[in-house]
Amino acid sequence: TSHINRIEQLLGGTLFIRSSKGLTATPLGTSVYQHSKEMMRHWSAFDRKIKALAGADEGEIRVLCGAVIEQNILPNTIIEFLKDSPNINFDVNVLNVDKMLPVLHDGNADVAIGVFNDTHHFDVEQIKIPGQNVGFFVKPSHPLVDKVNDPKSFGEFRLGYPGISRDIKQAIIEMGFTTERALASDSYLLLKNTAIHCDLVVAGPEFIFKEELKSRQLVKLAFENPPLWAPSILIAKAAKHSPLILRFIDCLKQEMDAITRGV
Numbered sequence: 001t002s003h004i005n006r007i008e009q010l011l012g013g014t015l016f017i018r019s020s021k022g023l024t025a026t027p028l029g030t031s032v033y034q035h036s037k038e039m040m041r042h043w044s045a046f047d048r049k050i051k052a053l054a055g056a057d058e059g060e061i062r063v064l065c066g067a068v069i070e071q072n073i074l075p076n077t078i079i080e081f082l083k084d085s086p087n088i089n090f091d092v093n094v095l096n097v098d099k100m101l102p103v104l105h106d107g108n109a110d111v112a113i114g115v116f117n118d119t120h121h122f123d124v125e126q127i128k129i130p131g132q133n134v135g136f137f138v139k140p141s142h143p144l145v146d147k148v149n150d151p152k153s154f155g156e157f158r159l160g161y162p163g164i165s166r167d168i169k170q171a172i173i174e175m176g177f178t179t180e181r182a183l184a185s186d187s188y189l190l191l192k193n194t195a196i197h198c199d200l201v202v203a204g205p206e207f208i209f210k211e212e213l214k215s216r217q218l219v220k221l222a223f224e225n226p227p228l229w230a231p232s233i234l235i236a237k238a239a240k241h242s243p244l245i246l247r248f249i250d251c252l253k254q255e256m257d258a259i260t261r262g263v
Contacts, residue, residue: 007032060089061248064100064112067162067186069231072208073113077255081248088244094186096163101234110239111249115168115231124234127249129256131230134168135206136221137213139196148221158182160191161203171227172203192218205229207259231256 008015015029025033065074070092078090095103100112105122116126136159138144147153154176160183182200185191188208195202196217202209212218233252239245 059244060091061111061244062091062093062109064093064095064103064109064114066097066114067094068188068205068208069113070094071188073252073255073259077248077252080255081251085244085247104234104236107236107238110236110242110245112234113231113252115164115229116234122234123237125237125240127233127235127253129231129233129253130260131228132205132207132260133226134171134203134229135209135226136223137192137195137202137204137209137218138200138221139198140216140219142199142201142219144201144221145219148223152176157199157201159203160185160194160200162186162188162191164203168227168229175223175226177201 004015011028011032013028014026015032016023016025063074074092082088093109097114097116100109100114101116101122101124103109104112104124112124142157144153144157155178157177159172159177159181161181162185183191183194188202188204191200191202191204192209192212194200196212201221202218206213206220209218209220213220233249235245235249
């Protein structure tokens with residue numbers, strides 16, 4: 001409270017209306033907050049750019065991604081990166097793709113990885129990376145194994161999958177499935193284990209199911225023209241010239257390439 005009072009004295013105005021229910025920002029308070037937030041964003045970008053130009057091998061890389069990337073691609077990517085840059089910190093946040101773009105655009109993250117529908121209205125640089133077809137996986141005794149050529153029957157079976165892009169969701173609808181999720185989870189460990197023991201269809205990139213396919217715990221349904229899982233790397237404007245960020249993206253692309261070639 002004493003800090004707020006000092007700021008109000010310096011500004012010559014009231015930032016908050018005080019009541020028994022707490023504090024409510026005045027128009028001046030709201031304006032000060034918005035301008036302060038913008039100043040902090042510019043300062044953060046300036047500080048990071050100076051460190052990058054100076055070649056300082058220190059600081060933090062702020063990453064936004066979905067569950068598939070976070071669980072299956074980032075671990076080895078970060079491990080490889082830290083071999084050459086052990087003093088770098090990482091701040092990883094798992095978000096839906098629709099929420100990543102505003103955060104990245106506002107300078108509150110450096111890199112976002114996901115399947116993005118439209119980036120034209122955001123000041124970011126986009127790097128496309130090799131994708132994979134989305135597969136649909138079931139236990140070998142699942143009834144759909146014998147009905148794969150009968151699209152009218154697809155609606156009888158509900159799916160399990162994490163948050164997905166609008167394009168992939170539309171493709172699933174066009175195939176005949178309902179997009180109502182019988183199991184909504186960001187954990188493919190949970191999704192796969194459930195599909196092994198129940199009549200659940202799990203959708204996702206094939207590399208996630210490599211071990212289960214090898215052991216025949218799950219099988220892939222042979223659909224024609226499956227939707228494509230094609231992720232992109234988005235780089236914030238303030239981060240695109242940073243040698244650290246570019247090196248991290250190289251590690252990320254190498255890991256993605258190794259995974260897609262290994263399926």
